[in-house]
Amino acid sequence: MDILDSMVGLFAPHHCLGCGVIGGLICGVCMDQEIAVRHSACYRCNKLTKDYKTCVGCKKSNSLSRVYAFADLGGLVESLVYATKFDSKRSGSGVMANMLYPLLLDLNAEFLVVPVPTAKVRVRQRGFDHSVLLARHVSRKSGLENAHVLSRSGKTRQVGSTANQRRSQLKDAFSCRADVAGRDIVLVDDVVSTGATLEAAAGALRSAGARRIFAAVLARA
Numbered sequence: 516m517d518i519l520d521s522m523v524g525l526f527a528p529h530h531c532l533g534c535g536v537i538g539g540l541i542c543g544v545c546m547d548q549e550i551a552v553r554h555s556a557c558y559r560c561n562k563l564t565k566d567y568k569t570c571v572g573c574k575k576s577n578s579l580s581r582v583y584a585f586a587d588l589g590g591l592v593e594s595l596v597y598a599t600k601f602d603s604k605r606s607g608s609g610v611m612a613n614m615l616y617p618l619l620l621d622l623n624a625e626f627l628v629v630p631v632p633t634a635k636v637r638v639r640q641r642g643f644d645h646s647v648l649l650a651r652h653v654s655r656k657s658g659l660e661n662a663h664v665l666s667r668s669g670k671t672r673q674v675g676s677t678a679n680q681r682r683s684q685l686k687d688a689f690s691c692r693a694d695v696a697g698r699d700i701v702l703v704d705d706v707v708s709t710g711a712t713l714e715a716a717a718g719a720l721r722s723a724g725a726r727r728i729f730a731a732v733l734a735r736a
């Protein structure tokens with residue numbers, strides 16, 4: 516749990532987002548009964564694949580070869596994402612990481628955990644970058660090295676537009692500021708919807724010479 520949040524939690528403990536019981540953000544009972552782990556599928560078209568691989572058709576146009584997605588966005592998972600992002604529940608990142616990291620236990624130690632940085636305007640509003648926190652927790656629990664190597668330009672904002680518009684808006688949003696040539700990467704974020712953000716981040720890593728590029732998200736919208 517994030518130190519600041521656990522200190523705040525001493526004075527104002529969380530209520531479970533599902534049933535309201537005092538303790539963590541999601542209690543053990545709700546975790547077992549209300550959250551269904553998602554099947555392994557292509558993140559874009561939802562076709563069933565092995566090990567969360569991107570299907571052959573969707574792979575043609577992008578650099579992401581796997582996207583691990585723990586659950587579908589909805590119910591308690593959506594409440595957790597919302598609470599973390601918009602209600603500034605920092606400990607939400609730790610709860611998400613607890614769900615996410617078991618999917619990554621087969622990855623070898625060569626993989627770097629890289630957060631998909633949030634737009635700066637959002638980080639200013641919230642006071643923290645939930646994606647950076649999530650990556651830090653995932654790294655700690657999985658034992659994979661955390662590498663905050665992507666920068667995000669301030670101009671790009673996602674508005675209610677089509678997947679193709681989002682892709683062109685985000686085309687140059689990310690740049691890689693470290694040497695990742697030949698490295699294997701697992702990008703970390705909370706939600707994948709059109710995939711445009713993850714693909715733009717993966718594109719920047721590919722341009723910087725990264726080898727295999729996977730992603731891990733809590734939920735698929």
Ligand SMILES: [Zn+2]
Nearest residue numbers: 531534542545
């Ligand atoms: Zn509960």
Ligand SMILES: [Zn+2]
Nearest residue numbers: 557560570573
């Ligand atoms: Zn596909």
